[in-house]
Amino acid sequence: MTRGFEIPGGAADSLRLRRHRALTLTCLGDGANVSMLIYAADNPLDRLNIPDTLKAQMSARIAAPMVLMSDMGRALASVTGSSLDWHDAITGHSLEVHIEQRHGASSYAAHGNGWRRSARAGLLDELWKHGLGARDLHASINWFTKVAPAADARGTLAFVPGHAVAGDWVTLRAEQDLLVVLSTSPHPLDPAEGWRPAGVSVSAQEVAAPGGDDASRTFRAESARALAVTEGSLL
Amino acid sequence: MTKTELLFDLTVGAGDGWIGEIPIGGAVRITDLEGNQAADTLFYDARDYANRYSAVDTIREQGAVYLTTGSVLRTVNAEALATIVEDTCGRHDTIGGACSQESNVVRYGGHTRYQHACRATFLRQAIEWGRGLEKRDLTHNVNFFMNVPLTPQGGLTFADGVSAPGKYVELRAERDLLVLVSNCPQLNNPCNGYNPTPIQLTGWAAP
DSSP, rough: OOOEEETTTTTTEEEEEEEEEEEEEEEEEETOHHHHHHHHOOOOOBBHHHHHHHHTTSSSSBBBEEEEEEETTTOOOOOEEESSSSSBOOOOOHHHHHHOOOOOOOOOOHHGGGGOOOOOHHHHHHHHHHOGGGGGGGEEEEEOEEEEEEETTTTTTTTTTTOTTTEEEEEESSSSSSEEEEOHHHHHHHEEESOOOOOOOEEEEOOOOOOTTTTHHHHHHHHHHHHHHHHOOOO | OOOOOOEEEEEEEETOOEEEOOOOEEEEEEEESSSOOOOOEEEEEEEEEEEEEEEHHHHHHBBBBBBTTTTTTEEESSSSEEEEEEESSSOOSOOOOOOOOHHHHHHGGGGGGOOOOHHHHHHHHHHHHHHHHGGGGGGOOOEEEEEOOTTSSSBBBOOOOOTTTTTEEEEEEEEEEEEEEEEEOOOGGGGTTSSOOOOOEEOOOOO
C-alpha cells in the first residue's frame, strides 16, 4: 500500500520512516531541490555522515545504489533508484542570507504563507520539534541538485542548471527506523531569478528487506559491510 | 605574518590530540614534521560552540573543493572562523572526514574494529575540555596535509600525500577560536603514508 502527500516549494517537514519502507520523492516542477537530514530514530546521535558515505563508496556525489551511512558505521538507507545520477552532498543548504540576497527580505507579515524561507530556517523548525537543534546539523543531501567540481587545482565548483525537471525522482529504502528532516527551499547556488521553488510529492510503501543479490549490497564490499552491521550479521 | 607573543609550541604525537584556544587576530601553525601526516582539525567560535566549522558551507562559499592560502574557514552560519594565510603544502582536504572505529569496519573489515581512530581522540579531547562539548558537536573536519581528489565525473579517492617533512599551514583567527586536533592514527590507507608521525602546533597572540 502506498501513501503519499505533496510538500510545496520553500517548505519544510519531518517524518518517521520505518525500516524496510521506501520513500520516493518526485519533482513537481523543474529545478526542484530537497535538502535532507537523516537520524537514527532510536539514537539521533547516530546520524547521516556524508564524509563516511562518500569515502567508503569512492564517490563525490550521491547516486543509486549507494548506501547512506551513519556516523557509527551503520546503513541508514539505500538509494535504490533515481532518474538522476547525481545528487549533491558537499555544498550545504540555503541560509537566510542567501535567500535575502537573491530574492529580497521576506516575512510572514509581508508575504503570508508565501514568505521566502531558507532551508536552514525550515530544517531548524523541524529539528526543534524532535528535541534536536543547531548542534545536530550535519552536511545535508541536496536531492535533485548537481554541483560538479572541475579538474583544476582548486577543484572549482559549478552549479549545473536544468539538472532536474518535473517528474525526476529518487527512492530511498530505510534500513533501520529513521527520522527524516527535509526542506524544499532552493539550493543556495541556484541562479534562477524569481522565487518559484518547486514542490515534491512524497510517497512511502513497504518493500522487501534487501536480499543477497540486492544492488546496494553487491555495489561494493563497503556497502555490503554497512548493511551487514545494521542487520547484526557483522559485529 | 608578523609574530608576537608565543602562546604555545608543542608536539602532538601520532594518534594523540590537542584542544585549546587562539584569540582573535592570533595565529596557529600546524607543521607536518616528518611528512605525509594527516592532521584532522575542528574549529569552533570560542564564545558559541554551536557556531562551529562547517566543511560544506566553507566549500560552497569559496566555490572550490580544496583548501589552501586564502581559503576562509567558515561556520555553519557562513561566518569567518579563520583564514589560511600560509601554506607550503598547497592543498588540504575537507570532504574526507575523520576516521572512526566504526567507519574503519565498513571500509576495511571487522579486523580494524579495535584500532585507534580520530573520532575517539576528538571525543576524549572534547569531553575532557569540560565545557559542554559532546559527541553531537563533532562535525565534518579539515584534514590538513591530506589529498582527496574529486573528479568532474563524480569520483573520489584517498590519494598519496602531497605533504613532505617540514611542510606547514598557518591560520589567522578571525574570531576567538577553539581548535580541536586529532593527529590521525589511520593505518589502512595512504593518508599517513601507512606510518603515523608527530605534528607540531605553534600558536601566537594577535600582533
